[in-house]
Amino acid sequence: MLSEPISGYRNERHYLAIAKTVHMHDIPDTLPPLIPVVKQWMQERGIEAAGPDFFLYKSMNDRGELDCEAGFSVGHAVGGDDLVIAGSFPAGNYGSLVYTGDFKDMMQAHVALETWIKAQGLIEKKVEADGRTEWGGRTEFYLVDPDFEPNPDKWQTEIVFQLED
Numbered sequence: 001m002l003s004e005p006i007s008g009y010r011n012e013r014h015y016l017a018i019a020k021t022v023h024m025h026d027i028p029d030t031l032p033p034l035i036p037v038v039k040q041w042m043q044e045r046g047i048e049a050a051g052p053d054f055f056l057y058k059s060m061n062d063r064g065e066l067d068c069e070a071g072f073s074v075g076h077a078v079g080g081d082d083l084v085i086a087g088s089f090p091a092g093n094y095g096s097l098v099y100t101g102d103f104k105d106m107m108q109a110h111v112a113l114e115t116w117i118k119a120q121g122l123i124e125k126k127v128e129a130d131g132r133t134e135w136g137g138r139t140e141f142y143l144v145d146p147d148f149e150p151n152p153d154k155w156q157t158e159i160v161f162q163l164e165d
Contacts, residue, residue, distance in 0.1 A: 002109055003098040005116040007163060012091040016042060016084050017056065017071025024064045028103070031055050034070040041084045042072065050075040052145070056089075057138040062131035089137060093163040095122060098143070102152035106140070109159045123164040136162030 018034045035053045042049065051073035058067045069087065080086040095117045099109035117124055125136025143156040 001100040002112055003100075005095060005097040005113055007093060007095045007117075007120065007122060010089070010091065010094050013051070013073050013089045014075070014077045015054070015056075015069075015071050015073045015087050015089065016047065016078060016080060017054075017069035017087060018083065019067070019069050019085055021065055021067050024060070024066055027055075027066070027068075031068060031070045035072075038071045038084055042074075045078075047074055047078055049073065052141050052143055054139050054141045056087075057135060057140075059132055059134040089139070090162070092125075092136075093122075093165055094137075094160050095120075095124070095163055096158055096160040099157045099159055100153070101155060103155065103157070106157060106159075109157070110138070113159050113161055117161065117163065125162040125164050136164075138162075 016038060018038055020030060020034065022030045049072040053072055054070070056069040058069065060066045069085070071084070077088070078086055095113060097109060097113050097116070099106055114124070127134045137160070139160045141158040141160065143158055144154060146152070146155060149155060
């Protein structure tokens with residue numbers, strides 16, 4: 001199930017994450033295990049999350065390999081290290097919707113948001129060159145944690161794409 005898409009301005013949000021390059025088919029096995037590592041790293045340093053965990057998709061090549069980051073938003077800029085990097089979602093305009101359901105069917109939400117953005121005359125922030133697409137930011141925020149809600153029909157994920165200003 002998909003919510004009505006919306007667009008709007010978002011302030012800059014800082015985060016901590018682990019960066020990883022992964023083939024799109026390996027996302028379910030590779031990215032989720034990074035979340036507890038980031039969480040433990042933050043706990044050891046007394047840093048609290050300021051939002052749900054997320055996967056940020058930064059770019060993809062023509063072989064289906066994605067440069068990703070998995071982590072948590074934090075309330076203010078914090079330094080990282082060799083394992084956990086610090087970053088931020090830049091201030092700007094974003095399009096978003098909430099997908100409810102099993103993660104395995106989430107691609108339909110990405111397609112629906114892409115379609116809606118185009119239909120609204122909006123433009124997703126991205127650069128395409130030499131077989132690679134670099135997005136301004138495509139993020140999945142996991143609003144309902146499967147560790148606390150075993151029924152995948154109730155899982156909710158906010159899909160967010162950065163737009164051109």
